[in-house]
Amino acid sequence: xxxxxxxxxxxxxxxxxxxxxxxxxxxxxxxxxxxxxxxxxxxxxxxxxxxxxxxxxxxxxxxxxxxxxxxxxxxxxxxxxxxxxxxxxxxxxxxxxxxxxxxxxxxxxxxxxxxxxxxxxxxxxxxxxxxxxxxxxxxxxxxxxxxxxxxxxxxxxxxxxxxxxxxxxxxxxxxxxxxxxxxxxxxxxxxxxxxxxxxxxxxxxxxxxxxxxxxxxxxxxxxxxxxxxxxxxxxxxxxxxxxxxxxxxxxxxxxxxxxxxxxxxxxxxxxxxxxxxxxxxxxxxxxxxxxxxxxxxxxxxxxxxxxxxxxxxxxxxxxxxxxxxxxxxxxxxxxxxxxxxxxxxxxxxxxxxxxxxxxxxxxxxxxxx
Amino acid sequence: xxxxxxxxxxxxxxxxxxxxxxxxxxxxxxxxxxxxxxxxxxxxxxxxxxxxxxxxxxxxxxxxxxxxxxxxxxxxxxxxxxxxxxxxxxxxxxxxxxxxxxxxxxxxxxxxxxxxxxxxxxxxxxxxxxxxxxxxxxxxxxxxxxxxxxxxxxxxxxxxxxxxxxxxxxxxxxxxxxxxxxxxxxxxxxxxxxxxxxxxxxxxxxxxxxxxxxxxxxxxxxxxxxxxxxxxxxxxxxxxxxxxxxxxxxxxxxxxxxxxxxxxxxxxxxxxxxxxxxxxxxxxxxxxxxxxxxxxxxxxxxxxxxxxxxxxxxxxxxxxxxxxxxxxxxxxxxxxxxxxxxxxxxxxxxxxxxxxxxxxxxxxxxxxx
Ligand SMILES: Cc1ncc(COP(=O)(O)O)c(CN[C@H]2[C@H](O)[C@H](O)[C@@H](OP(=O)(O)OP(=O)(O)OC[C@H]3O[C@@H](n4cnc5c(=O)[nH]c(N)nc54)[C@H](O)[C@@H]3O)O[C@@H]2C)c1O
Ligand SMILES: Cc1ncc(COP(=O)(O)O)c(CN[C@H]2[C@H](O)[C@H](O)[C@@H](OP(=O)(O)OP(=O)(O)OC[C@H]3O[C@@H](n4cnc5c(=O)[nH]c(N)nc54)[C@H](O)[C@@H]3O)O[C@@H]2C)c1O
Numbered sequence: 001x002x003x004x005x006x007x008x009x010x011x012x013x014x015x016x017x018x019x020x021x022x023x024x025x026x027x028x029x030x031x032x033x034x035x036x037x038x039x040x041x042x043x044x045x046x047x048x049x050x051x052x053x054x055x056x057x058x059x060x061x062x063x064x065x066x067x068x069x070x071x072x073x074x075x076x077x078x079x080x081x082x083x084x085x086x087x088x089x090x091x092x093x094x095x096x097x098x099x100x101x102x103x104x105x106x107x108x109x110x111x112x113x114x115x116x117x118x119x120x121x122x123x124x125x126x127x128x129x130x131x132x133x134x135x136x137x138x139x140x141x142x143x144x145x146x147x148x149x150x151x152x153x154x155x156x157x158x159x160x161x162x163x164x165x166x167x168x169x170x171x172x173x174x175x176x177x178x179x180x181x182x183x184x185x186x187x188x189x190x191x192x193x194x195x196x197x198x199x200x201x202x203x204x205x206x207x208x209x210x211x212x213x214x215x216x217x218x219x220x221x222x223x224x225x226x227x228x229x230x231x232x233x234x235x236x237x238x239x240x241x242x243x244x245x246x247x248x249x250x251x252x253x254x255x256x257x258x259x260x261x262x263x264x265x266x267x268x269x270x271x272x273x274x275x276x277x278x279x280x281x282x283x284x285x286x287x288x289x290x291x292x293x294x295x296x297x298x299x300x301x302x303x304x305x306x307x308x309x310x311x312x313x314x315x316x317x318x319x320x321x322x323x324x325x326x327x328x329x330x331x332x333x334x335x336x337x338x339x340x341x342x343x344x345x346x347x348x349x350x351x352x353x354x355x356x357x358x359x360x361x362x363x364x365x366x367x368x369x
Numbered sequence: 370x371x372x373x374x375x376x377x378x379x380x381x382x383x384x385x386x387x388x389x390x391x392x393x394x395x396x397x398x399x400x401x402x403x404x405x406x407x408x409x410x411x412x413x414x415x416x417x418x419x420x421x422x423x424x425x426x427x428x429x430x431x432x433x434x435x436x437x438x439x440x441x442x443x444x445x446x447x448x449x450x451x452x453x454x455x456x457x458x459x460x461x462x463x464x465x466x467x468x469x470x471x472x473x474x475x476x477x478x479x480x481x482x483x484x485x486x487x488x489x490x491x492x493x494x495x496x497x498x499x500x501x502x503x504x505x506x507x508x509x510x511x512x513x514x515x516x517x518x519x520x521x522x523x524x525x526x527x528x529x530x531x532x533x534x535x536x537x538x539x540x541x542x543x544x545x546x547x548x549x550x551x552x553x554x555x556x557x558x559x560x561x562x563x564x565x566x567x568x569x570x571x572x573x574x575x576x577x578x579x580x581x582x583x584x585x586x587x588x589x590x591x592x593x594x595x596x597x598x599x600x601x602x603x604x605x606x607x608x609x610x611x612x613x614x615x616x617x618x619x620x621x622x623x624x625x626x627x628x629x630x631x632x633x634x635x636x637x638x639x640x641x642x643x644x645x646x647x648x649x650x651x652x653x654x655x656x657x658x659x660x661x662x663x664x665x666x667x668x669x670x671x672x673x674x675x676x677x678x679x680x681x682x683x684x685x686x687x688x689x690x691x692x693x694x695x696x697x698x699x700x701x702x703x704x705x706x707x708x709x710x711x712x713x714x715x716x717x718x719x720x721x722x723x724x725x726x727x728x729x730x731x732x733x734x735x736x737x738x
Contacts, residue, residue: 010396017393020602024386027379029558029606030551056425056559059580059596085580085590092593095464182399189398189600190425211428211454212692219684221454224461224692227428231558233389233602237398315588323581323593 005360006310007284008183009349011251012237014244019236033232035239040193042242043178047170049195051202054230054238055209058157058179061192062090062127064228065175068194068205069151071096075124078150080110081317082336083129087155088318091127099123100319100328103335106273108132108286108343111335112140119144125151130159130169132345133185133252133283134272138164138172153177157192160185161249163279170195180234185283186241186248188234249281251350256282258354259346262361263287268368284312284345289368294341300367301344307363314343374729375679376653377552378718380620381606383613388605402601404608409562411611412547416539418564420571423599423607424578427526427548430561431459431496433597434544437563437574438520440465444493447519449479450686451705452498456524457687460496468492469688469697472704475642477501477655477712480704481509488513494520499528499538501714502554502621502652503641507533507541522546526561529554530618532648539564549603554652555610555617557603618650620719625651627723628715631730632656637737653681653714658737663710669736670713676732683712 023029036054044052055061071077073095079087081100091098099118104111108131115126126145128136136154145152156162156169157179163169170176175198178184180191196202207213212225241248256272263269270288274280289297301311317336319328330337347360392398405423413421424430440446442464448456450469460467468487473480477500484495495514497505507523514521525531525538526548532538539545544567547553549560565571576582581594610617625641632638639657643649658666670680686705688697699706716729 010398012393012396012398017390020389020393021386024381024389027381028551029379029381030556031559032551057596057598085582085588085594086596089580089590089593089595093595182397182401187399189602190400190596190598211458213454218682219454220690221458221685222691224458225454226458226462227426227455227559229426229559231603233558234600313587316590321589322591 004308004310005347005356006349007312007345007347009351010182010187011248011350015240016237019240020233023233023236028232031229031231033235035232035235036230039235039238039242042239043193044195046242046245047168047195049171050197051195051199053194053202053205053209054235055192055194055228056230057190058177058181058192059086059090060226060228061177061194062086062153062155063093064205064209065153065177065194066090066094067208068175068201069125069153071124074122076120076122077124078115078118078126079318080129081319081333082108082315082340083131083155083318084157084315085318085321087127087129088324092323096124097327098318098324100333102333103339105335107134107137107275108339109134109136112137112144115141115144119148123148123150125153127153127155128173129155130162132272132286133159133162133281134274135159135162135164135169135278142172158184158283159281161245162281165277174198175201180238185252185281186238186245188230188238188241191230191234191238248350252282252348255348255352255357256285258357259285259361262358263364266365266368282348284348286314286343286345288339288342289344290342292342297342297344303367304363309347309360309363311347312345314340314345316340373677373679374716374725375718376681376714376716378720379551379556380617380719384609385606388609389602392602392605397601400598400600402604404601404604405599408604408607408611411608412562413564415611415614416537416564418540419566420564420568422563422571422574422578423604424561424563424597425599426559427546427550427561428455428459429595429597430546430563431455431522431524432462433574433578434522434546434563435459435463436577437544437570438494438522440493443491445489445491446493447484447487447495448687449498450688450702451477451684451709452500452524452687453526453684454687454690456496456498457693461692465493466696467687467693469702471702472708474704476503476506476644477708478503478505481506481513484510484513488517492517492519494522496522496524497542498524499531501641501655502528502531502650503643504528504531504533504538504647511541527553527652528650530614531650534646543567544570549607554621554650555607555614557599557607557610560599560603560607617719621651621717624717624721624726625654627726628654628730631727632733635734635737651717653717655683655712655714657708657711658713659711661711666711666713672736673732678716678729678732680716681714683709683714685709
């Protein structure tokens with residue numbers, strides 16, 4: 001068989017090996033070690049926030065951010081129904097309840113017009129997710145939050161480097177989280193990071209991520225904490241990735257442009273958008289298959305695998321999943337239901353050549369027809 | 370200043386670099402990759418259990434094990450008061466309540482004679498901790514568990530390789546957890562692993578550690594899961610460490626014998642024991658400072674730092690910590706209270722030479738007098 005095209009793959013073409021060897025040579029391989037602080041500082045500088053707090057992954061980053069904003073049992077947090085499950089689960093990890101909002105038909109992000117009607121006296125905050133690399137429409141979301149005294153967390157897991165009205169995502173909400181999993185724009189293998197300008201919030205989540213241990217009193221724990229620490233090796237990889245972050249982002253955009261050239265004319269497809277206020281980093285190049293059922297889409301995914309092409313279906317919407325399906329009626333989510341069953345992510349690794357994208361696009365068109 | 374003697378340090382004298390380079394060369398650096406399965410298989414073989422499930426650290430391992438046994442809000446779980454905080458916190462992470470039991474004066478582990486009086490209709494299980502490398506007295510604990518239909522988790526975070534009546538710790542309870550933090554007998558930087566003979570339990574916690582995602586249906590999540598995955602790089606380090614595990618264990622025992630030679634005659638100290646049914650792996654060589662107050666012990670720790678020697682105080686008992694101090698009266702824990710304030714862990718890295726141990730022991734005796 002020819003080369004198999006995965007949806008994603010880490011590109012380790014910088015100082016990754018050198019820095020990891022440095023960790024092993026120095027024996028600093030745990031969550032003690034100098035790369036962690038360096039990575040946090042450089043990430044904060046990239047996002048343009050005062051603080052960045054590294055942790056074990058994007059899911060624990062969300063849990064930390066929610067706890068940092070004081071979310072606890074009986075609270076409600078507004079999240080998009082159309083997102084990766086971690087956004088909703090992190091709310092549940094606090095013992096709180098996620099309240100779902102339907103998507104916009106073009107950006108696929110949470111529709112700001114539908115947020116206000118979901119606010120109750122129990123609502124504590126909003127998580128805005130920047131899906132597949134396109135920023136959510138932050139201005140109206142921040143306005144609503146201001147009006148009701150809510151916090152806003154940006155879930156920028158999939159959108160490192162994206163911009164909203166010229167500002168980097170992760171610098172707009174009261175806090176933000178990023179994922180550094182192996183399929184992300186930059187990666188630490190597994191990894192996550194929280195950004196914020198709020199110094200007290202930063203203190204709180206540093207305490208929580210490190211077993212709640214008083215920094216001045218060994219084994220004295222004023223609060224119930226967690227072990228959500230990032231290792232020095234993860235951070236070393238992250239430092240190397242950050243050195244090339246512009247390149248990593250440009251590759252995603254290059255790939256998206258190549259795909260658009262190939263697929264734009266296809267009437268069976270809806271292309272991803274880039275709003276005039278947005279810089280889309282096209283984490284995974286994603287399209288809708290117009291007028292197909294979920295079963296047909298899944299059948300196409302199978303056929304693509306046989307042609308050597310891995311893809312991903314869009315996420316099942318949160319309101320449809322067993323742990324959450326009792327919360328809100330399915331009928332509240334016409335857009336999420338449709339895009340969830342029609343969406344597909346194509347291979348988007350930064351190292352894909354124009355030739356490979358031609359091959360993938362051609363195969364995709366064959367499967368479509 | 371002369372060499373500073375840390376309490377612990379990872380010893381990476383095997384194939385650690387080679388295997389980590391292999392991860393970077395192959396680009397498999399996330400929680401996908403072949404070292405994870407290999408590490409799980411080899412760890413299970415070492416402990417002599419059917420299954421081992423790798424995860425991000427010992428604390429998440431405990432949380433997974435408790436969820437695997439079905440622990441949820443309103444349940445009670447019996448744990449020693451004298452332990453590292455993660456043992457109690459993991460119970461709280463399930464929304465359940467830890468119920469504390471006092472320690473034995475010689476092994477410092479949970480006193481099995483005091484367990485039965487703490488059982489209520491809400492009690493669901495027991496966590497037996499093998500502290501500082503010495504196994505807990507498992508037979509009476511398993512008997513009580515049988516009698517009341519409780520599960521037993523062994524917290525073997527500090528006792529990889531220790532034995533109880535000829536059986537490896539981690540193979541005796543219904544499940545067990547190990548920590549692979551940078552200060553442990555073998556390490557993956559950060560890391561944890563759950564062992565068990567129970568196949569269904571294994572399935573449940575595999576689901577929970579991987580976002581609750583149905584292995585046969587992408588982005589379909591029948592339960593609320595977590596991202597508690599170990600990376601391929603962590604597992605690669607673990608595989609290399611496991612190849613030398615007998616050596617790593619022997620070093621701890623060698624060091625303990627050297628310390629005993631030096632310190633045994635000191636009437637101001639109580640030496641660690643090894644029960645006739647136990648193999649103690651002496652994770653951190655630990656002694657009690659007879660007849661000193663907590664403040665005096667902490668003052669000695671400061672003086673040792675000035676002599677180039679890092680130590681650790683024993684843990685504050687759980688019943689005294691702010692999140693738990695309202696649960697049970699202080700007076701129930703005379704032994705934990707005393708050992709907590711008198712105990713100290715000396716440097717115990719596997720690479721300490723006899724000369725260094727002489728130096729540390731001499732300095733320690735100076736500080737004592
Ligand atoms: C909105 C939002 N919020 C929060 C989170 C939580 O972040 P985190 O995953 O906890 O860090 C996320 C993260 N969601 C990701 C998760 O990271 C999740 O694990 C992932 O699910 P998946 O599609 O099942 O992932 P996969 O099949 O394991 O990997 C995707 C592709 O990347 C490749 N890949 C992953 N790791 C590696 C690696 O180490 N090496 C190579 N060569 N390829 C790798 C795989 O081969 C696949 O081609 O994709 C989801 C969309 C999020 O999207
Ligand atoms: C009964 C029990 N149950 C559950 C757990 C939870 O496991 P886990 O930590 O979540 O994996 C634990 C784990 N408890 C540990 C924890 O792992 C905890 O983090 C640790 O606390 P600490 O004493 O504050 O740890 P430290 O100061 O960060 O590291 C201890 C020594 O090890 C050295 N060290 C740690 N990592 C490295 C490293 O990567 N390189 C070098 N050279 N030295 C390292 C430090 O320099 C110190 O000398 O010690 C505790 C006793 C446990 O004991």
